[in-house]
Amino acid sequence: MFSQFLTPAYLPFAIAFVVMVGIGLIEAIGLGLGHLDLDADGDVDLGSMLGWLGLGGELPILIWLTSLLGCFTLAGVAIQQAASALIGDPLAWPAAAGGAFLIGAMLNTLAANGLRRVMPGFETTVITTDDLLMHRGTILEGTARRGSPARAKVVDRHGQAHFIMVEPHADPDAISSGETALLVRREGRLFFAVPDRESVLRPI
Incomplete structure (x- = not known):
């Protein structure tokens, strides 16, 4: 055979x-x-x-x-x-x-x-881009302003780091290097975030 x-x-x-x-x-x-x-x-x-x-x-x-x-x-x-x-x-x-x-x-x-x-326990670590929304990112360099995005690092729910470009959600805001912000929406590859210094976003 x-x-x-x-x-x-x-x-x-x-x-x-x-x-x-x-x-x-x-x-x-x-x-x-x-x-x-x-x-x-x-x-x-x-x-x-x-x-x-x-x-x-x-x-x-x-x-x-x-x-x-x-x-x-x-x-x-x-x-x-x-x-x-x-x-x-x-x-x-x-x-x-x-x-x-x-x-x-x-x-x-x-x-x-x-x-x-028969594989109910399988969990994938693959995520979509929109899964990063409502996560906090940290600005790595420069200052993010409307029309002038800055590079940021965000860690997903699996502990994996992603590097994205971020602008403030509101026109007057600016997010400096080292500051964190909540990602609230996305347009293409660009994310918009609300700075964590807003009191309503501070963790309890």
């Missing part, structure tokens, strides 16, 4: 199997490469389309890809074994690979959705 797996008719599935094992090892040792941010702007509903494929925000992309490769390999081997039993020879690899991809994609939809349900 192993020698048969290395013949040209089975080559796409042998390659998929090797890649699947490699990706599985990467994900198993936790290199942190398997997370995907599906925050997309546009008219196409990518979230629902990817959700139908089983690729949702709750499932790391490497696990999804490993599952897809596994389904492709199993479908391909099954097709070639069935062809050998019926006509005496396996199909040419392009025909077998095309059929295996279609069958594997459908099987992977079920497999990936099942994996999402």
